[in-house]
Amino acid sequence: MQAPLSTGDALEAFRLEARAWLQDNFPSALAGRGPQSGEAEPDQPASGLWRSRLCAQGWGTPTWPKAYGGGGLSRQEARTLREEMRKVGAWNPIGWSMGVRMLGPTLLEYGTEAQKLRHIPPIARGETRWCQGYSEPNAGSDLASLQTRAEDRGDHFLVNGQKIWTSGAQYADWCFCLVRTDPTRKHDGISFLLIDMRSPGVEVRPILLIAGRSPFCETFFTDVKVPKENLVGALNGGWTVGKRLLQYERQRNEDAPRRATEQRPIEEVVAEYVGRDAEGRLADSDLRMRLVRHAMERQAFDLTLQRTTAEASGGGPTAATSILKNVSSLLVQERAELLMEAMGLQGLGWDGEGFTAEELACVREWLSGKANTIFAGSYEIQNNIIAKRILGLPQAL
Numbered sequence: 001m002q003a004p005l006s007t008g009d010a011l012e013a014f015r016l017e018a019r020a021w022l023q024d025n026f027p028s029a030l031a032g033r034g035p036q037s038g039e040a041e042p043d044q045p046a047s048g049l050w051r052s053r054l055c056a057q058g059w060g061t062p063t064w065p066k067a068y069g070g071g072g073l074s075r076q077e078a079r080t081l082r083e084e085m086r087k088v089g090a091w092n093p094i095g096w097s098m099g100v101r102m103l104g105p106t107l108l109e110y111g112t113e114a115q116k117l118r119h120i121p122p123i124a125r126g127e128t129r130w131c132q133g134y135s136e137p138n139a140g141s142d143l144a145s146l147q148t149r150a151e152d153r154g155d156h157f158l159v160n161g162q163k164i165w166t167s168g169a170q171y172a173d174w175c176f177c178l179v180r181t182d183p184t185r186k187h188d189g190i191s192f193l194l195i196d197m198r199s200p201g202v203e204v205r206p207i208l209l210i211a212g213r214s215p216f217c218e219t220f221f222t223d224v225k226v227p228k229e230n231l232v233g234a235l236n237g238g239w240t241v242g243k244r245l246l247q248y249e250r251q252r253n254e255d256a257p258r259r260a261t262e263q264r265p266i267e268e269v270v271a272e273y274v275g276r277d278a279e280g281r282l283a284d285s286d287l288r289m290r291l292v293r294h295a296m297e298r299q300a301f302d303l304t305l306q307r308t309t310a311e312a313s314g315g316g317p318t319a320a321t322s323i324l325k326n327v328s329s330l331l332v333q334e335r336a337e338l339l340m341e342a343m344g345l346q347g348l349g350w351d352g353e354g355f356t357a358e359e360l361a362c363v364r365e366w367l368s369g370k371a372n373t374i375f376a377g378s379y380e381i382q383n384n385i386i387a388k389r390i391l392g393l394p395q396a397l
Helices: 008-025 045-057 075-087 098-110 113-124 238-253 256-261 266-274 285-312 320-348 357-373 379-390
Strands: 130-133 149-152 156-164 174-180 190-196 202-206 217-227
Touching (some): 098 130, 098 238, 174 238, 266 320, 320 379
Antiparallel strands (some): 149 156, 156 217
């Protein structure tokens, strides 16, 4: 799926190419105004122009094959591109979409050629939105207990059931969904389907969370017809495909601490609220110590991420994504807690005058961050994967 590695002079030549392209194509008015979470673009006319330019270049999905609308870049070139984008305050307007970070890589690995040609190019162009139909009210951490049924009706499946926590379902064009196709078997009775969200029988109900905003929804399927051509992988082989997709999801969630560094540096924000001493250091020595520890952990995480990426050697994500997912979740939560402590009462503002936009975002980010150790596989589930797949510990009797 990825191009060969690039080193030395070739990589430096690409850096100059990327820098020049960004200078010519990234609207300077958008510098530093990208979405912090990647869930939506800023409401500016230039945003659509930037998305179309980046996707036309293939750099919205830089390491995907050019044949499907990607950039055909090596991992090193993609990292170099991110570095140059960060320098000018640019961001990837489709990089956090589920189509890009989850389904696309999975489909490139498991999809038929017809499925790739139909779905990958629109994802690379930022034209389709996808949501994930995994969790159910009685099948969360024990996902293999899911009960949404897909009955074989000859040329199509008939899907009935309910999914929950389907992020962005109210906006999605398509859903990649785990369904039960054999009720007599647990893990080996699950299939992976692509469902058109405009199909008759699909109903979406948004769920409001304590943060005051939420991407989550309940999704109901009532006699939804899904063509057989939308089956990804083998019939009853969906558990393998679904697990692989989760590895890609965790791999992209590792970027969360890095995305946080693309916001205003936390040290700069904290200094505004607690002040500096006569030597120019943060006046609060305890907070200063914890900020230094946070910076060290963030740097260690980034270096570990680079190492595991290099060790993968183009073979895709491994069980190490569970380690990095857990660490990244804690780093994001810790950053929010440090900011709230530094801002004090100003960090508790919900709306109204007397608060800056940064202050109003503080408590919402702190509340939203609590989900980081739950979504994409809970913290405890990741520890089980680490124990079993990496440490080789015996399973409990």
